[in-house]
Amino acid sequence: MGFMIIAVPTAYPELNEVLQEMVTSLQAILGDHLLAIYLQGSFAAGGWDEDSDVDFLVVVDYEVSKSELAALQAMHARIYDLDSCWAHHLEGSYFPKDTLRQDDPSRAPLLYLDNTSRELIRSNHDNTRVVRWVTREFGIALTGPDPCALIDPVSAEQLQQEVLETMRDWASQLFADPSQMDNRWFQPYVVLSYCRMLHTLHTGRIGSKLAGARWAMSALDRRWVDLIERAWEERPNPSLKIQQKADPDDLKRTLDFIKYALTIG
Secondary structure: OOOOOOOOOOOOHHHHHHHHHHHHHHHHHHHHHEEEEEEOOHHHHOOOOOOOOEEEEEEEOOOOOHHHHHHHHHHHHHHHOOOOHHHHOEEEEEEEHHHHHOOOOOOOOEEEEOOOOOOEEEEOOOOOHHHHHHHHHHOEEEEOOOHHHOOOOOOHHHHHHHHHHHHHHHHHHHHHOHHHHOOOOHHHHHHHHHHHHHHHHHHOOOOOHHHHHHHHHHHOOHHHHHHHHHHHHOOOOHHHHOOOOOOHHHHHHHHHHHHHHHHHO
């Protein structure tokens, strides 16, 4: 099977070169077992900027072998070392085609590359209805068929149910250990994520963080506007801000915002 990356998948030439390198490397390693590679997340759904993760999804026709995994690990480490900031912000998972097709209630862990990481691990981070929905509706095929050919539809009700469960589960973890939010990256990320999840409950669709923030500032109680505005302003330079303590008042108000979100969710 021959593979070609689409000519201009993003507005950033340097990022396009990194993606080209990943596509051609994956073809060389996986050959005909590689079925598709999609951009998903903000670069597909919209709202991307220079601080966005580069979310991808690789579809294979079976679980990769030990030798292929070793080659994939070496490939991701090599791409991470490229002279490009984008190479540090690739994030995505490897889905066997049968796992991707429909929702997986077991949420089995997949091979996953985290943002700022050079090594694949096992994680269920992307084994969600949300990722399937975004990829099916907006995914950009770097190579392979239209994502609708590989992913069954996810209904608005299924999407909203998963988002509501995520809101509740995440809240339990954050209230059990609020210190995990005590930095200038994670605290704003939580605010924007809850805005986005509430937006999904309202619309039955997944929008960008920016769309969620704008909706929340106009639709929610006005007392949260300044917190949401500051959360958006804190997005640049995440690698620096994750090392800095969160504003104590914003940290406390974020916990209050989560409680508020759960009451209206």
